Amino acid sequence: MKITFPHMGHLHVPLRSFFSRLGVETVVPPPISQETMAFGTRYAPEFACLPLKVNVGNFLQAARLGADTVIMAGGIGPCRFGYYAQVEQEILRDLGVDLKMVVLEPPQGHWRELWHNLRAITGRASLKEIWRAGRLAWRKLTALDELERELHRVRAREVTPGDASRAWRQIVDWLDQAETLSETEEAAHLGRAHLAAIPLREDDDVLRVGIVGEIYTLLEPAVNLEVERVLGEMGVEVERSIYLSDWVKTNLVLHSLHLRNDREEYRLAAPYLGHFVGGHGLESISFTIRYARSGFDGVIQLAPLTCMPEIVAESILPKVSRDMGIPVITFMLDEHASEVGMRTRLEAFCDLLRERRRQKKRSQRAKELLP
Amino acid sequence: MRIGIPRALLYYHYHPLWSTFWRYLGLEVVSSPPTSKEILDQGVSAAVAEACLPVKVFYGHAFYLAPQVEFLFVPRLVSAETGTYICPKLMGLPDMLRHAGRKLPPLLSPTLNARCGPRAWEEALTRTARVLGFSAGQAKRACNAAAAEQARYTAKLGEGKTPLDILSEGKEDKEGGQDQNLGTQKALLLLGHPYNLFDDFISLGLLRRLRARGYRVTTAEMLSSRLIAEEAARLPKALFWSLGRLVLGAGSYYLRSGGVAGIIHVVSFGCGPDSLVGELLERKARRAGQLPFLLLTLDEHTGEGGMVTRLEAFLDMVEWRNAS
Numbered sequence A: 001m002k003i004t005f006p007h008m009g010h011l012h013v014p015l016r017s018f019f020s021r022l023g024v025e026t027v028v029p030p031p032i033s034q035e036t037m038a039f040g041t042r043y044a045p046e047f048a049c050l051p052l053k054v055n056v057g058n059f060l061q062a063a064r065l066g067a068d069t070v071i072m073a074g075g076i077g078p079c080r081f082g083y084y085a086q087v088e089q090e091i092l093r094d095l096g097v098d099l100k101m102v103v104l105e106p107p108q109g110h111w112r113e114l115w116h117n118l119r120a121i122t123g124r125a126s127l128k129e130i131w132r133a134g135r136l137a138w139r140k141l142t143a144l145d146e147l148e149r150e151l152h153r154v155r156a157r158e159v160t161p162g163d164a165s166r167a168w169r170q171i172v173d174w175l176d177q178a179e180t181l182s183e184t185e186e187a188a189h190l191g192r193a194h195l196a197a198i199p200l201r202e203d204d205d206v207l208r209v210g211i212v213g214e215i216y217t218l219l220e221p222a223v224n225l226e227v228e229r230v231l232g233e234m235g236v237e238v239e240r241s242i243y244l245s246d247w248v249k250t251n252l253v254l255h256s257l258h259l260r261n262d263r264e265e266y267r268l269a270a271p272y273l274g275h276f277v278g279g280h281g282l283e284s285i286s287f288t289i290r291y292a293r294s295g296f297d298g299v300i301q302l303a304p305l306t307c308m309p310e311i312v313a314e315s316i317l318p319k320v321s322r323d324m325g326i327p328v329i330t331f332m333l334d335e336h337a338s339e340v341g342m343r344t345r346l347e348a349f350c351d352l353l354r355e356r357r358r359q360k361k362r363s364q365r366a367k368e369l370l371p
Numbered sequence B: 001m002r003i004g005i006p007r008a009l010l011y012y013h014y015h016p017l018w019s020t021f022w023r024y025l026g027l028e029v030v031s032s033p034p035t036s037k038e039i040l041d042q043g044v045s046a047a048v049a050e051a052c053l054p055v056k057v058f059y060g061h062a063f064y065l066a067p068q069v070e071f072l073f074v075p076r077l078v079s080a081e082t083g084t085y086i087c088p089k090l091m092g093l094p095d096m097l098r099h100a101g102r103k104l105p106p107l108l109s110p111t112l113n114a115r116c117g118p119r120a121w122e123e124a125l126t127r128t129a130r131v132l133g134f135s136a137g138q139a140k141r142a143c144n145a146a147a148a149e150q151a152r153y154t155a156k157l158g159e160g161k162t163p164l165d166i167l168s169e170g171k172e173d174k175e176g177g178q179d180q181n182l183g184t185q186k187a188l189l190l191l192g193h194p195y196n197l198f199d200d201f202i203s204l205g206l207l208r209r210l211r212a213r214g215y216r217v218t219t220a221e222m223l224s225s226r227l228i229a230e231e232a233a234r235l236p237k238a239l240f241w242s243l244g245r246l247v248l249g250a251g252s253y254y255l256r257s258g259g260v261a262g263i264i265h266v267v268s269f270g271c272g273p274d275s276l277v278g279e280l281l282e283r284k285a286r287r288a289g290q291l292p293f294l295l296l297t298l299d300e301h302t303g304e305g306g307m308v309t310r311l312e313a314f315l316d317m318v319e320w321r322n323a324s
Helices: A009-021 A034-043 A050-064 A079-096 A110-120 A127-153 A163-177 A180-198 A215-219 A226-233 A246-256 A261-270 A281-293 A308-324 A338-368 B011-024 B037-046 B055-068 B088-098 B120-131 B136-158 B161-165 B205-213 B225-232 B243-256 B272-288 B304-323
Strands: A002-004 A069-073 A102-104 A207-213 A235-242 A298-304 A328-333 B001-006 B029-033 B072-075 B074-080 B111-112 B189-191 B216-219 B263-268 B293-298
Touching: A002 A050, A009 A127, A009 A163, A009 A246, A009 B225, A034 A050, A050 A079, A050 A215, A050 B293, A069 A079, A079 A102, A102 A110, A127 A163, A127 A180, A127 A226, A127 A235, A127 A246, A163 A226, A163 B243, A207 A215, A207 A226, A207 A281, A207 A308, A207 A338, A215 A226, A215 A298, A226 A298, A226 A338, A235 B055, A261 A281, A281 A308, A298 A308, A298 A338, A298 B074, A308 A328, A308 B088, A328 A338, A338 B001, B001 B011, B001 B055, B011 B029, B011 B136, B037 B055, B055 B072, B055 B088, B055 B161, B074 B088, B120 B136, B189 B205, B189 B243, B205 B216, B205 B263, B205 B304, B225 B243, B243 B263, B243 B272, B263 B272, B272 B293, B293 B304
Parallel strands: A002 A069, A069 A102, A207 A235, A207 A298, A298 A328, B001 B029, B001 B072, B074 B111, B189 B216, B189 B263, B263 B293
Antiparallel strands: none
């Protein structure tokens, strides 16, 4: 059995670590490229949202490298992601590609099915081995998320553009190579030092921008046209509403146990959106409010074109923006999105944010001078 | 008190239930007229570009009613049957509309969520009626009357009438044109969400055109919910969109059993669920290879000429196949 899975940011690092620890051979799909997109747009439904298209591209490229089994997550709606695996299976079937699909559905009380599917992948590994592999994968994931937050801080202030991004690629590689918990700690330590060694500008006048939206477009740089890097190199510090480890904790662990830690999101969003709408639509509202309250300069919403939950959020965000006094810009991404187009809009957005900041400072100074 | 019910979205499935409920309580129920260019334009100008056509149409109807009524009935439609949703946009609709930046009367937005139990709709409607000062007993009786009316409606659908036929009953000008002689003509299966199929303006008179060509039109609404559920159970995984289940269930049923000369699937541009449901249906139809299949995508720019050309080519193919 050779396992593959869809790309989503640095998800491949913990997943590969998990499976190879258990002695399961894995094929990480090649990094998302023009070819991935071309496969996806050719074989996936025209109006499907972008992640499905990229998934299909990932699977076809992985199949070429010898993968024979795909691991996919499931869902219970109303977001389309919950039915991705079934549609993808049909596409692969009609193409005659021999990939078996193992879908891990949220348990909803049927733990046995999840266990059965997990066992199909993990083979004869003992519970203790699974626990250990899981612990290692989890540590890699949290280390990556922690370092990525630091990356965002450093990148906005680096003297030489590109330093932080180069360091980051190195860090991901180190964490990917680590084979034990102690090696992972060592890699994380090295990573922190690596980022700390980057010379930073003295002035601290960076803009702070929050990024909200749909999880896949938030986490996958190849799909969001590396919006975080582009902003960082424009001297903007970004913070994201979703990190993979938080998402795993909330959605895979707590929700499966019928526990919640997202009441606060519902409470914050309530004046604007009184019900969950699937995906991260509600979080896009609540995090915009959070960012406004913590003094961020602006908010960027990212979503795949036609994403239903984010269209709900997009319809409401102008009101939040007006009430809270924080500029919001939306990017709907699909296979035609261009980096140049995005960069132009981002530059205009940041000019606006800087001007607002200047005006705020001016009026503050005026207040101080006046008796 | 006047309450407005926009003639859009699930009006076509639940109008008898909703209007009877409010009328029983003594409210005057006003519906917007059939969709027109003005109504659509109003909606298009206020909604975000990415919103789908049906949502824009709904906005237009709501704005049309706004100056005439004390309340607008815009339920938060989460789920109509256990284990399913309808669509994320319908779950956020009252909030989207409220923040669209137009002056609106207060919205009455009970959360209709059958996932919370079989009586959840009734309880939600009752709570809303209580807010307006009606007693629990009054609301209960109104619910019963409404449920009875809805059951009559469902029964009529089962007789082969479309929602458009029933909802425009008693009017001089029947927008869709009734079937003349049920049973004797060639039948076509018309699949799609009710707010596209039965909105004469949005569907560019599709129903009318098919009937004018002498076809009997069958829709998913005419099949029993038991049959749809049986068909849906054959899917590899339960489909969690109820309108998608209806489309895929009815489509699979006729693909297997025959009895229609062709299938037309009507979708709105950018419809999330249909982008996947339509794909599954089209692949099924292609594999079965028995019935001609036409996918028509509608948006606010759909031109009549293009649609008619495609429809005629499709009907020619259907007729040619039948002749040979």
